[in-house]
Amino acid sequence: MKEANIPVDGAAPDWPLRPWIIAALLGLAGLAIHFASGGRGPDVSEGWRAALTALLFFGPLALAFTLEPDRRAGPIAFAVLAGLIMAGLAWRAVSGGDQYATPQYGFVAGLIATAIALPLFQAGFHRTRWDTPYPRIHGHAWSDAISAAGALAFTGASWLLLLVLSELFHLLKIDFLRDVMDEGWFGWTWSGAAFGAALGVLRNELGIIGTLQRVVMVVLSILAVPLAAGLTLFLGAMILSGPDVLWQATRNATPVLLMCAAGAWVLVNAIVRDDEEAASTNRILRVAALVLALAVLPLTVFAAVSLGTRIAQHGLSPERLWGLVAIAVACAYGLAWLVAVVRGSRGQVGWRERLRRANLHLAVLISGVALFLALPILDFGAISARQQVARLESGAVSADKFDYSALRWDFGNAGRRALDRLAGNNDPAIARRAGEALRQKVRPYNVGLTADERAYTLRVQPADPALERLVRDNIEANPYRCVNHCVALDLGTLPDGRRDVAIVSGGGYTRVTLPEAQLEGGTPPPMVTPPLPKPVGPRSKVEIRTIPRRYIVVDGVPLDAPLDQASNSLEGRPPRR
Structure with a gap:
């Protein structure tokens, strides 16, 4: 096998101790993750636990992919740096709560930056810079992907083996293996060790990986022909009929177009490969690769x-800004590939070689941009909030159509500060709706509807304007308590002067004390919502009755459910008045 397909940087690929070292490394890391996370794995709510878990996960994993027998200092430094970056992003995503807008996207951006930086580091880009051979970087990227997939498959197979063995010993009433498999510490340790052992074995078999890489590319390249034909027909039909249909389906058009562009990117690279000697010689596949390379730019422009x-219709949001970033990256690839094709058709260097160079430059650029966006430098929530408020104040969107709940829940602290300012607006409609959004304790179930569209009917029994104001304030803060129609029953005044109220809505009711007491963190106390025989409608007759029922009593204490309710009563239904 030629050197271009060997994804190593001058190091001997065969290292007999590699599987054992990586298995021990990842096994200990898995055990440490279990204890660092308090036994909850990645599902942690404390920032420091999330940071420590991310450090123990990504640091050893990066070291497992980069460690070589004659190179230790560099891989350890890279692993520590990758672990610290991901730990910081995990801490921000968890400890920040709703202070930041979409912190999960920042975590994903950091993950992308680390994933791209891994093959660059393995190929020695930090030493050779732009002189790094493209086949070496490309080979590392493919070998990492194939090794990770194979190690995951082996980990699943190892758990299947444990399951079979546990059932085998269970036949002898020996349940030690069953019991230990239920322990969290064992699961993390076993999974880490199994993944590490498989990864070490696969990274020792570079010849097999190189062959498998070529097989995968050959199989994938076959898909380039139907995709090229389909995209050609699609673009031709859109030119003839006009792109209006895309603008009428903007919610679905963007992800579909980006998926097609991503598919074209994968298939073009599967045909172009490392160099001209390795590239596919099939004329049809080469034409398909050329068509797909030229199709990326129009697809991303349409997206x-x-x-x-x-x-333009709904304004900026943090999610849409991240979407713009993804589209900008796709457009950069489309433009770079178009330039590569144009220059390659006129110069001595062919378009495929220019495309490979563009891939290298764009990989480095995207890794840096992703890391920059992952760090807390740009606040997409603040940018979006300023633009949304400007649309409201300029009249681009009316007060009744503005989504105040989005500012409350999706834009982080910047959105809530904007709501605070809007609550003092001179326009009473804006001030009222902003205040209602600020009082919300949970996100409304009907996201995206205006305040008028979320209208509900409320009846207070007996009628009391002061109590009705308290009930409406409570419902605005907890919209799930009143769905379409509800009736508030005054159950009396408590010794502290607050009102005891039952809000009947949908198929149940919630009993609250108004003004409502707050627990630490501003969370309202839990409420019990017993089921109703039928949903409440606008004309439903809701009242309070005292109905005698029969109970089973044990040692003078009646059971919770009366016999009349549990078994429809031997004496018939409760009497009506």
Whole structure:
């Protein structure tokens, strides 16, 4: 096998101790993750636990992919840096709560930056810079992906083996293996060790990985022909009929177009491969690769216009800004590939070689941009909040159509500060709706509807304007308590002067004390919502009755459920008045 397909940087690929070292490394890391997370794995709510868990996960994993027998200092430094970056992002995502807008996207951006930086580091880009051979970087990227997939498959197989063995010993009434498999510490340790052992074995078999890489590329390249034909027909039909249909379906058009562009990117690279000697010699596949390379730019431009249309309609949001970032990356690839094809058709260097160079430059650029966006430098929530408020104040969107709940829940602290300012607006309608959004304790179930569209009917029995104001304030803060129609029953005044109220709605009711007491963190106390025989409607007759029922009493204490309710009563239904 030629050197271009060997994804190593001058190091001997065969290291007999590699499987044992990586298995021990990841096994201990898994055990440490279990204890660091308090036995909950990645599902932690404390920032420091999330940070420590991320450090123990990504640091050893990066070291497992980069460690070589003659190179230790560099891989350890890279692993520590990757672990610290992901730990910081995990801490921000968990400890920040709703202070930041979409912190999970920042975590994903950091993950992308680390994943791209891994093959660059393995290929020695930090030493050779732009002189790094493209086949070496490309080979590392493919070998990492194939090794990770194979190690995951082996980990699943190892758990299947444990399951079979546990059932085998269970036949002898020996349940030690069953019991230990239920322990969290064992699961993390076993999974880490199994993954590490498989990864070490696969990274020792570079010849097999190189062959498998070529097989995967050959199989994938076959898909380039139907995709190229389909995209050609699609673009031709859209030119003839006009792109209006895309703007009428802006919610779905953008992700579909980006998925097609991503598929074209994968298939073009499967045909172009490492160099001209390794590239496919099939004329049909080469033509298909050329068509797909030229199709990436128009697909991403249409996706950009589609998202831009939605932004013009509804304004910016943190999610849409991240969408713009993804489209910008796709457009950069499309433009770079178009330039590569044009320059390659006129110069001595062919378009495929220019495309490979563009891939290298774009990989480094995207890794840096992703890391920059992952760090707490740009606040997409603040940017979006300023633009949304400007749309409201300029009259681009009316007060009744503005989504105040989005500012409350989706834009982080910047959105809530904007709501605070809007609550003092001179326009009473804006001030009222902003205040209602600020009082919300949970996100309304009917997201995206205006305040008028979320209208509900409320009846207070007996009628009391002061109590009705308290009930409405409570419902605005907890919209799930009143769905379409509800009736508030005054159950009396408590010794402390607060009102005891039952809010009947849908198929149940919630009993609250108004003004409502708050627990630490501003969370309302839990409420019991017993089921109703039928949903409440606008004309439903709701009242309070005292109905005698028969109970089973044990040692003078009646059971919770009366016999009349549990078994429809031997004496018939409760009497009506």
